[in-house]
Amino acid sequence: MKILLIVLMSQVWLAADAQATLTGYVPSSWYVLDQGPSLIEDGDLVKFESTLQKIFKSQSDALEGSNSGLSEKISAEKKPKDWVPWRLHSYITELALSASGTIGVLGIGGTAYSQIYWQKKEATENVNTDENQPIESFSGLTFAFDGSMGPEKWDFEIARITNAVLSLGRIEDEKNFSKNLKTEILKFKERANAVSFHNESSSFWVSRYRLDLNIGASGNVSFGTAGGDVNLRLEWYRAKQKTPGFVSRELTAESEKIRDFILTLASDLSTSLDDQTILPGNFVVNEFRVGLGIGLKGDAGIAKIEGKMIGHIYFSRKISKKSFVNSDLYLTKTTPASRNIKIIEDSNGFMGVSDTFEVDREIFKDGLKKALKISSFLTRISGSSQSDKWAISKAKVGFDMSLKGDIAIAAITGTVATEFVLTNLNF
Amino acid sequence: MKVIKVLFTLGFLVSLGCAKDGIPILGLDGDGKVSEFFIGEKDFKENMTGLIDSVNKSTIKVLEEKEAKPFMLRTVVVGVGLKFEAGFGPFAKASAEPKVRFVFSNVAKDVPMP
Numbered sequence: 001m002k003i004l005l006i007v008l009m010s011q012v013w014l015a016a017d018a019q020a021t022l023t024g025y026v027p028s029s030w031y032v033l034d035q036g037p038s039l040i041e042d043g044d045l046v047k048f049e050s051t052l053q054k055i056f057k058s059q060s061d062a063l064e065g066s067n068s069g070l071s072e073k074i075s076a077e078k079k080p081k082d083w084v085p086w087r088l089h090s091y092i093t094e095l096a097l098s099a100s101g102t103i104g105v106l107g108i109g110g111t112a113y114s115q116i117y118w119q120k121k122e123a124t125e126n127v128n129t130d131e132n133q134p135i136e137s138f139s140g141l142t143f144a145f146d147g148s149m150g151p152e153k154w155d156f157e158i159a160r161i162t163n164a165v166l167s168l169g170r171i172e173d174e175k176n177f178s179k180n181l182k183t184e185i186l187k188f189k190e191r192a193n194a195v196s197f198h199n200e201s202s203s204f205w206v207s208r209y210r211l212d213l214n215i216g217a218s219g220n221v222s223f224g225t226a227g228g229d230v231n232l233r234l235e236w237y238r239a240k241q242k243t244p245g246f247v248s249r250e251l252t253a254e255s256e257k258i259r260d261f262i263l264t265l266a267s268d269l270s271t272s273l274d275d276q277t278i279l280p281g282n283f284v285v286n287e288f289r290v291g292l293g294i295g296l297k298g299d300a301g302i303a304k305i306e307g308k309m310i311g312h313i314y315f316s317r318k319i320s321k322k323s324f325v326n327s328d329l330y331l332t333k334t335t336p337a338s339r340n341i342k343i344i345e346d347s348n349g350f351m352g353v354s355d356t357f358e359v360d361r362e363i364f365k366d367g368l369k370k371a372l373k374i375s376s377f378l379t380r381i382s383g384s385s386q387s388d389k390w391a392i393s394k395a396k397v398g399f400d401m402s403l404k405g406d407i408a409i410a411a412i413t414g415t416v417a418t419e420f421v422l423t424n425l426n427f
Numbered sequence: 428m429k430v431i432k433v434l435f436t437l438g439f440l441v442s443l444g445c446a447k448d449g450i451p452i453l454g455l456d457g458d459g460k461v462s463e464f465f466i467g468e469k470d471f472k473e474n475m476t477g478l479i480d481s482v483n484k485s486t487i488k489v490l491e492e493k494e495a496k497p498f499m500l501r502t503v504v505v506g507v508g509l510k511f512e513a514g515f516g517p518f519a520k521a522s523a524e525p526k527v528r529f530v531f532s533n534v535a536k537d538v539p540m541p
Contacts (some may be wrong), residue, residue: 027430055450058468062475067483080501086490088483089502089538090530096453096459106526107454107462117540394540412453412461 141230176219280409293344301342359405369409
């Protein structure tokens with residue numbers, strides 16, 4: 001009887017202990033907004049680290065133990081100069097964070113807080129990320145606009161895109177579609193013009209502006225990635241910092257606000273992130289993504305939800321293995337120290353009167369620093385997680401934002417308002 | 428004695444249900460609620476190794492056949508869902524599909540990454 005009771009008690013104790021020790025891996029201020037920077041050291045990072053290491057070790061072992069060899073078949077056809085036999089180049093997995101702070105591999109649905117890129121070591125020689133235009137998983141038509149493209153080329157591109165969509169045979173009202181698409185592309189052009197301005201005091205510059213459009217059979221055009229009879233993605237690129245963007249000195253009222261927002265955000269990014277350019281594990285933050293939104297009163301700011309987005313802005317920063325490079329700037333403007341940053345939210349849930357909220361710049365900059373610290377933690381574990389053939393070459397970390405400007409890891413039920421792209425300099 | 432047996436059984440079940448060890452798998456169920464369970468490291472590795480072997484073999488085979496045509500295809504991304512069945516306890520019937528993507532390429536360098 002006594003033995004039975006002891007066994008019973010030990011089981012209950014073990015169960016309670018397992019529950020107590022394996023929840024709350026992450027400090028609450030890392031994933032709960034507006035907790036304040038003083039709580040940054042809270043929580044048991046040892047367990048968080050242990051879980052991350054366990055996940056990465058399992059993935060590394062699986063990759064190392066798999067047969068991911070090269071294709072043996074060599075075609076007799078004339079090949080491009082840079083051709084090699086087909087091989088598995090990278091493996092991408094996603095991590096998520098529960099509302100209670102537990103980290104894990106993302107399964108069905110939900111928001112990933114991080115995407116981890118495993119890359120084969122021998123396949124990465126001489127990779128020049130500056131020239132490396134990324135591909136994305138997108139089930140629609142994608143059109144890229146070179147940043148150096150002159151104004152006269154835009155009319156040609158509008159006609160080309162219109163014809164490409166119509167050739168799919170899914171649009172019933174072609175006249176309505178042509179008119180609406182032209183309107184949206186001209187707005188896109190105007191915004192691309194606005195984001196191409198550069199803040200001379202910042203190491204960050206806008207390298208890409210992406211706009212996703214849904215097109216209905218009736219010819220109506222709306223923003224977003226889901227729905228629609230045709231999905232269209234427009235991307236304005238500036239591959240190098242010194243490449244001139246398409247810039248006109250004449251800006252509309254909306255474009256002026258977008259330009260000011262870009263210059264202000266670039267300033268805060270540089271102020272908050274330039275102190276530590278090389279992160280543990282030899283990673284760098286060389287890209288920062290944020291949703292662009294326009295409020296009901298015409299203010300430009302960070303769009304917190306997809307419904308308020310009119311595209312994504314990608315800030316890049318050139319960092320070498322020794323230090324970041326800040327030269328060859330195309331267009332310079334004075335530092336906009338006095339300007340504000342705004343967040344564009346859904347107007348329904350907030351007294352129904354406004355969708356634009358002014359963030360506290362100091363809280364925002366502290367939030368960026370916190371995001372860098374969280375990223376550093378991930379890169380330290382990532383940098384030490386590798387096998388003979390495979391290592392983590394890149395990680396994307398998604399963050400949510402509060403209306404005050406605080407930044408925290410995006411939870412599985414949350415949204416990604418901003419994203420850091422961390423690149424391993426060893427690749 | 429009967430009560431002790433019931434308590435013993437309950438304690439055993441609770442301990443198994445809360446035995447959170449291995450790799451945590453998170454996801455949202457059909458109602459949008461967060462589902463969380465753990466899979467043993469050994470099982471996780473075996474599943475992943477099998478998946479990588481399988482995807483690699485089948486994809487390379489298809490790509491080799493495509494190679495007979497002009498070299499327009501340079502990089503391919505394959506998205507895969509792998510189904511895990513959870514163990515004993517409160518998550519007995521839960522399952523999740525960890526989403527992974529594989530990038531295949533025939534480009535020697537500068538492979539565009541998703």
